Amino acid sequence: MFADYSWGELLSIFAMQGFAGLILFSVFVLMALGLAIIFGQMGVINMAHGEFMILGAYVTYLVSRLFETYMPALFGIYFFIAMALAFVVAGALGMVVEWTLIRRLYKRPLDTLLATWGLSLILQQLFRSVFGPREVGVTIPQWMMGSLPLTDTIEVPINGLFVMVLAMSISAAIYVLMFRSRWGLQVRAVVANRTMADAVGINTERTDRLTFGIGCGVAGVAGAAFTMIGSTGPTSGQLYIVDTFLVVVFGGAGSLIGTIASAFSISQAQSILEFFLSGSMAKVLTLLAVVGILMVRPQGLFALKLRK
Amino acid sequence: MTDFPSMATGRDGRFLNRTEMLGAAALALLVFVLLPLALDPFRLNLFGKYLTYAFVAVGLVLCWGAGGILSLGQGIFFGLGGYALAMFLKLEASTPEATAIQSTPGIPDFMDWNQITALPGWWQPFHSLTFTIIAVVAVPVIFAFIIGTAMFRRRVGGVYFSIITQAIAAILTILIIGQQGYTGGVNGITDLRTLNGWDIRTDEAKTVLYFVNGALLFGCLALAQFVRRSKLGRILIAMRDREDRVRFSGYDVASFKIFVFCLGAAFAAIGGAMFTLQVGFMSPSFVGIVPSIEMVIFCAVGGRNSILGAVWGTLLVNWAKTTFSEGFPELWQFGMGALFIAVVLVFPDGLAGLWKQHVEPLFARLKPRPSAPQPAE
Amino acid sequence: MSDSKDAFILTVEDLTVSFDGFKAVNGLNFYVEPNECRVIIGPNGAGKTTVLDLICGRTKATGGSVQFKGQELLKMREDQIVHAGVGRKFQNPSVYEDLTVFENLEISYPRGYSVFGALAFRRDQAVRDRIAEIAEIIFLQNHLQEKAAYLSHGQKQWLEIGMLLIQDPELLMLDEPVAGMSVAERVKTAELLNRIIADRSVIVIEHDMKFVEDIATRVTVLHQGKLLAEGSMAHVQADPKVIEVYLGH
Numbered sequence: 001m002f003a004d005y006s007w008g009e010l011l012s013i014f015a016m017q018g019f020a021g022l023i024l025f026s027v028f029v030l031m032a033l034g035l036a037i038i039f040g041q042m043g044v045i046n047m048a049h050g051e052f053m054i055l056g057a058y059v060t061y062l063v064s065r066l067f068e069t070y071m072p073a074l075f076g077i078y079f080f081i082a083m084a085l086a087f088v089v090a091g092a093l094g095m096v097v098e099w100t101l102i103r104r105l106y107k108r109p110l111d112t113l114l115a116t117w118g119l120s121l122i123l124q125q126l127f128r129s130v131f132g133p134r135e136v137g138v139t140i141p142q143w144m145m146g147s148l149p150l151t152d153t154i155e156v157p158i159n160g161l162f163v164m165v166l167a168m169s170i171s172a173a174i175y176v177l178m179f180r181s182r183w184g185l186q187v188r189a190v191v192a193n194r195t196m197a198d199a200v201g202i203n204t205e206r207t208d209r210l211t212f213g214i215g216c217g218v219a220g221v222a223g224a225a226f227t228m229i230g231s232t233g234p235t236s237g238q239l240y241i242v243d244t245f246l247v248v249v250f251g252g253a254g255s256l257i258g259t260i261a262s263a264f265s266i267s268q269a270q271s272i273l274e275f276f277l278s279g280s281m282a283k284v285l286t287l288l289a290v291v292g293i294l295m296v297r298p299q300g301l302f303a304l305k306l307r308k
Numbered sequence: 309m310t311d312f313p314s315m316a317t318g319r320d321g322r323f324l325n326r327t328e329m330l331g332a333a334a335l336a337l338l339v340f341v342l343l344p345l346a347l348d349p350f351r352l353n354l355f356g357k358y359l360t361y362a363f364v365a366v367g368l369v370l371c372w373g374a375g376g377i378l379s380l381g382q383g384i385f386f387g388l389g390g391y392a393l394a395m396f397l398k399l400e401a402s403t404p405e406a407t408a409i410q411s412t413p414g415i416p417d418f419m420d421w422n423q424i425t426a427l428p429g430w431w432q433p434f435h436s437l438t439f440t441i442i443a444v445v446a447v448p449v450i451f452a453f454i455i456g457t458a459m460f461r462r463r464v465g466g467v468y469f470s471i472i473t474q475a476i477a478a479i480l481t482i483l484i485i486g487q488q489g490y491t492g493g494v495n496g497i498t499d500l501r502t503l504n505g506w507d508i509r510t511d512e513a514k515t516v517l518y519f520v521n522g523a524l525l526f527g528c529l530a531l532a533q534f535v536r537r538s539k540l541g542r543i544l545i546a547m548r549d550r551e552d553r554v555r556f557s558g559y560d561v562a563s564f565k566i567f568v569f570c571l572g573a574a575f576a577a578i579g580g581a582m583f584t585l586q587v588g589f590m591s592p593s594f595v596g597i598v599p600s601i602e603m604v605i606f607c608a609v610g611g612r613n614s615i616l617g618a619v620w621g622t623l624l625v626n627w628a629k630t631t632f633s634e635g636f637p638e639l640w641q642f643g644m645g646a647l648f649i650a651v652v653l654v655f656p657d658g659l660a661g662l663w664k665q666h667v668e669p670l671f672a673r674l675k676p677r678p679s680a681p682q683p684a685e
Numbered sequence: 686m687s688d689s690k691d692a693f694i695l696t697v698e699d700l701t702v703s704f705d706g707f708k709a710v711n712g713l714n715f716y717v718e719p720n721e722c723r724v725i726i727g728p729n730g731a732g733k734t735t736v737l738d739l740i741c742g743r744t745k746a747t748g749g750s751v752q753f754k755g756q757e758l759l760k761m762r763e764d765q766i767v768h769a770g771v772g773r774k775f776q777n778p779s780v781y782e783d784l785t786v787f788e789n790l791e792i793s794y795p796r797g798y799s800v801f802g803a804l805a806f807r808r809d810q811a812v813r814d815r816i817a818e819i820a821e822i823i824f825l826q827n828h829l830q831e832k833a834a835y836l837s838h839g840q841k842q843w844l845e846i847g848m849l850l851i852q853d854p855e856l857l858m859l860d861e862p863v864a865g866m867s868v869a870e871r872v873k874t875a876e877l878l879n880r881i882i883a884d885r886s887v888i889v890i891e892h893d894m895k896f897v898e899d900i901a902t903r904v905t906v907l908h909q910g911k912l913l914a915e916g917s918m919a920h921v922q923a924d925p926k927v928i929e930v931y932l933g934h
């Protein structure tokens with residue numbers, strides 16, 4: 001498939017597609033971070049994670065419409081407001097879900113898969129009832145459109161760059177939160193030894209709830225980023241749970257750098273392959289490669305040696 | 309030598325205990341007598357379709373209920389079995405005469421639409437019914453064996469296994485849809501007509517197929533019961549609760565997991581093939597993430613530990629789905645979501661559990677056993 | 686040296702395991718003779734449990750060798766090690782809670798280990814007799830139809846010992862078999878252990894010094910993953926290094 005192109009062309013294609021894949025990369029990183037935090041602390045996979053992302057996307061859509069209708073002058077900054085709101089809304093819902101559902105299923109990870117899947121169905125139907133079955137899209141503000149020409153064949157899309165910077169800052173913020181804040185200390189204590197953490201007076205229940213909320217909130221922010229690459233529909237989030245989980249596992253659960261590296265390689269592989277093959281085959285090949293590698297190396301790329 | 313409580317021997321001696329016998333008889337009555345008498349051929353065919361999912365649910369009882377291995381990709385095997393048979397039927401329906409108007413007569417219509425001019429090599433063996441029947445079971449089982457070996461030998465289990473199987477189901481669906489020239493794409497393989505010259509579209513044929521399907525299902529139920537009553541069944545339960553200990557009792561845990569996963573795949577594949585025969589087509593919408601996880605819910609509603617319960621659960625959920633999703637599609641979607649949650653939170657043992665808890669005590673009260681012989685202590 | 690090795694049933698040499706740089710067991714050597722009862726003692730965290738984990742294949746060693754009757758155990762899977770004749774009791778009682786006592790013992794009965802062997806397994810008279818025999822030894826003959834989940838802590842410990850006995854291993858490894866037992870249970874267990882260690886090699890981890898004196902042929906003292914002292918109980922107790930470790934500095 002590469003034979004028809006010269007080296008120079010290939011280079012440009014790789015670079016262009018690579019930059020085009022930046023938003024996908026950002027979405028993956030944010031989604032995976034949220035999933036990984038929750039999985040790391042509670043051993044729970046939230047199958048409705050994609051729906052929390054879509055919730056963030058809908059919030060972004062609503063905010064953009066609000067600005068368009070009532071404050072067109074300020075439209076340029078709607079995205080920042082939307083992002084914050086997406087975090088708050090998705091996070092709040094996450095905490096409610098943890099309180100009503102997840103905490104009752106502690107130590108039953110397979111059952112949690114099923115229950116959160118049920119939640120995802122309910123959320124999908126809610127989206128459908130509220131926003132209709134048609135997909136909705138946002139208008140991207142003027143300043144985010146266009147691209148910076150790097151050479152005469154390679155251009156960098158501004159929104160991609162922006163969203164990536166955003167994703168990286170959020171990752172950094174979470175890193176700081178994890179290793180500098182009291183919450184982070186508690187989370188790490190609970191991960192290391194839940195019983196012990198409980199015994200020394202850490203409110204593990206509250207830590208769990210907060211963790212779940214933050215994980216879902218970050219998914220909401222991913223949803224805000226998602227509006228830049230796709231239109232939002234009730235079931236748009238469904239496929240992302242598989243991608244996201246693969247990103248987490250591929251990177252080695254429990255490793256932030258690993259998660260970022262694996263989100264990068266998966267999104268880039270997919271984006272570059274898309275140029276040469278149909279979108280669906282690019283996806284098949286990428287996922288197949290990841291699953292194949294995971295079968296040979298189930299601990300992922302950057303696994304720590306953990307005690308069973 | 310100490311004498312044993314008679315239960316120890318009794319448990320082993322009998323293939324089914326009283327409740328199980330009753331349940332099996334009731335199910336047989338429903339499937340072979342009541343439904344055929346009560347339903348018109350169209351509705352009967354519909355129930356026949358539901359029963360094909362029961363094959364999957366029964367396999368899940370062994371894998372998940374007993375063995376603790378939750379596969380979210382059973383649609384893979386259901387689909388592979390169904391597609392294998394659909395390929396045979398499609399070739400039989402694509403005679404040069406029947407497809408004379410195509411630019412390349414003699415190949416399946418969807419290939420022709422996709423500018424394919426010769427039957428691909430891997431389709432060729434499906435001209436043979438014998439090969440097809442073997443392939444229906446062998447292909448999914450080999451596939452399950454590969455997945456199982458790769459995962460279980462490396463001790464990957466729990467949610468990892470669940471999500472990887474789900475990922476494989478997703479990949480397979482995208483692949484089938486993407487390669488429409490070879491697979492019929494999103495529509496699947498449709499317009500199937502005859503099986504070795506026998507028209508499968510007539511009402512009589514559908515009724516016959518319904519009974520064949522029922523008989524096969526009972527065959528699988530018996531096989532599942534045999535496995536569960538064997539020592540292997542107890543090892544599965546032991547493995548679910550204390551995998552580590554089973555290793556130190558001298559068992560190679562991975563090989564047991566692989567076996568039960570392959571068995572579940574074989575059941576699912578038979579169900580898939582019977583689906584193709586009764587419904588007359590096979591499509592990716594029975595392969596992917598959503599159908600696969602719905603099959604888990606059929607099993608869970610019936611009771612993840614009950615082989616018969618899985619069949620009842622499948623029938624009930626599908627009947628409800630057909631009934632409600634016609635009239636109230638929105639409500640149904642909410643209901644389905646709520647069902648997933650309820651089945652883990654409120655009644656984790658499903659219908660079988662409810663029966664045990666609420667109905668059996670009633671029986672016991674109605675009919676005080678005439679001083680039943682208690683096992684001697 | 687290599688000639689005299691044949692005299693040992695278990696040869697542990699240079700055994701080392703490192704968890705992310707932390708050496709829980711470090712260059713350990715020891716030798717167990719047939720029919721010997723070896724007791725391993727040492728403060729908490731000394732690596733005693735880890736040594737058993739390494740021998741029975743639960744933890745993979747970083748280096749060294751463990752030879753059982755001339756077979757290298759470090760290259761074998763857990764179930765193969767069991768088939769070679771090594772049995773292991775865990776520190777916390779580890780039984781199949783959802784199964785009855787009878788079924789627990791039956792699963793441990795050494796026959797039908799393969800998938801198809803397990804499918805074809807019949808509960809014949811030989812099996813029943815053997816289970817009855819073991820049940821009596823472990824004081825559970827009246828609990829055969831009880832779910833293991835409903836047994837007391839001590840009874841679970843006995844059941845686990847029974848599950849090992851039924852396999853008749855040549856080397857039996859017991860990790861703190863009397864920990865957490867009532868006084869009455871302790872006495873019974875001591876009697877049980879004395880009975881079963883008679884005609885096989887045994888490695889026991891135990892803290893109860895009185896108990897150790899009773900059963901030990903020789904004692905190995907571990908400290909920070911290394912061998913500190915070895916010999917008879919009296920010899921070890923007199924060793925100044927051991928006294929230092931146990932009594933502090």
Ligand SMILES: Nc1ncnc2c1ncn2[C@@H]1O[C@H](COP(=O)(O)OP(=O)(O)O)[C@@H](O)[C@H]1O
Pocket residue numbers: 306307308704709727728729730731732733734735736744
């Ligand atoms: N799989 C493991 N990963 C990391 N550390 C371990 C592992 N197994 C044991 N250790 C460590 O090795 C040391 C020895 O543990 P252990 O053998 O249980 O001690 P003992 O049984 O003598 O009390 C402990 O510090 C323990 O934390």
Ligand SMILES: [Mg+2]
Pocket residue numbers: 733734735776
């Ligand atoms: Mg210990």
